[in-house]
Amino acid sequence: MHRRWIEWTPARTLFGIDLRTLALFRVLLGFYVLFDLILRARDLTAHYTDQGIMPRAVQIDQLNSGSWSLHLAGGAAFFQSLLFVLAALAAIGLTLGWRTRLMTALSWGLLLSIQNRNTFILSGEDNLALLLMFWAMFLPLGARYSLDAALSRTRDYPDNAYFSVATVALLVQGMSMYFFSALLKTHPIWVPDGNAVYYALQLDYLVTPFSLWFRQFQDAMTGLTYYVYVLELIGPFLIFSPIFHRTFRGVIMVAFMSMHLAFFFFLEIGLFPYISIVMNLTFMPSWMWDAIAGRLYRRPLPAITLWYDQGCAFCEKTCHILRIFLLLPTAGIRPAQEDPEIGAELTARNSWVVTVGADRFFKAGGLIALLSASRVFRPLAVVLNLAPFLWLGDRCYDLIGRNRSGLSNLTAWLLPWRQRTVRIGLPTQVLAVFFLGFITVQNISTLPAGPQSLPDVFINTRQALGLYQNWTMFAPYPEMNSPWPVIPGKLKDGTQVDVYNSRVRPAVFQKPEVVSKVYANYRWRKFLSNLEDNSYRDGPQTLALNYARFLCRDWSERHSDLPALSTFKIYFQVEETPVPGGNKAPKPRLVWSHDCFG
Structure with a gap:
């Protein structure tokens, strides 16, 4: 056998996470919180106020002594609306990577709080989302494609490869859901009978119209039963395989995501398929990102420079933010006054200057030139280049230009330069080790052969932090x-x-x-x-x-x-x-x- 097939992939690659993957994880997690809030807001009065189905006094009686919720501090719709808005603002900050660790912690706390406000409407989706948000607090989610990264004066994490106890914990947490769910599927309906999918799709109150049509194919449902069971049981081992690592990780990751896409078409289970796919994307390895970048930048980007008015902090920060979010890593950022000709043109036109090769662009045209150069956002440039949008863009630029001083003062508070490297320290990693062991004990306790009970202090800690684990999806068998x-x-x-x-x-x-x-x-x-x-x-x-x-x-x-x-x-x-x-x-x-x- 060829030597490269028998070499073992090192642990740092097996259990590390690319920083670009963490950036994608951050954005998708932020989107999840926003989607979740929008869907919950449809029934804000019915589900979260004292005039609804679960008054606070009733819910408090149902909670474990370690559980808590800010949403239980008030029973009026106005109070709940304020907390919803606060959660949405934290989620937007998380998505953009603004004060990322703080926004992650706020999003986690408010997500746990809203879940404990009405525990009778929760499902596996909520459990998984809360666990992912918990582990996100231990990771440098803002190291790439974020406002934090754009405004950093230091080069945080020069390599994309990142490995820590927290990356191990996040990846193990994700696969624990499948592995322990498979171990809990103990009824013969799964194996050897192969009828579990049949019974699941007979639950008319839960299935989609597509399922009503599909369930005529008994052989297909039998095959899917075995497929789901084997994938959940074996997939977690193959995805961490040190041999054939590239092949197994890519195949198993796609297999799990395709399974959740099928759940979306078959079952009315809310955002569970979405948050499960987000979890699986944390396994996206560096070579996938390198392949994507290779396709995007097959042809080198043209020479791009963003020229700003020296002394305008708002202008400089805007240039750095655009370079990060428009995926223009090689674009230069320079004060216009460094070039007498560019500086004179900036003053004459009262506009920043964007040079692409030998061409110069001003006001809204500069933004359109950057969008055109971007491999991802080029279609947006076509729209904004239409006459009405171009006119509106120039007017907006002039309005911003007239208020640069005030905007500089505002961004000095909201978007300050980061002067030091941000690292995840040793105490954080020690905590990650502790909680990785904590969730492992919790998962083992759910098995038939596991401990019959856990100490009260363990249960109270679990409830206080939202670390509950019991992956009984259609286990030991589907409802009847x-x-x-x-x-x-x-x-x-x-x-x-x-x-x-x-x-x-x-x-x-x-x-x-x-x-x-x-x-x-x-x-x-x-x-x-x-x-x-x-x-x-x-x-x-x-x-x-x-x-x-x-x-x-x-x-x-x-x-x-x-x-x-x-x-x-x-x-x-x-x-x-x-x-x-x-x-x-x-x-x-x-x-x-x-x-x-x-």
């Missing part, structure tokens, strides 16, 4: 019941109404064509499925009671012109999954009766 709500009610004058759909007509028990569309979104689906699950237990039905009280208030707000809602009953049509080839027969289950005036 598919529920959807039907809530018939009566107004004070005796009119029959459909309370769930807030319509003045009798509720319909007949099965809808696409059951998953009965739910407003995946957060409501999670809450109502939790409500139905809890209704099988003895004791107080806290979820049903508070949901019923919310329905009374919600009806009054939506139908103030009608008689008040008087009574209603919360049913779930529950459809048990038959064995392959069997027939479904939904059965109504009454889980709660309510009197709005009782």
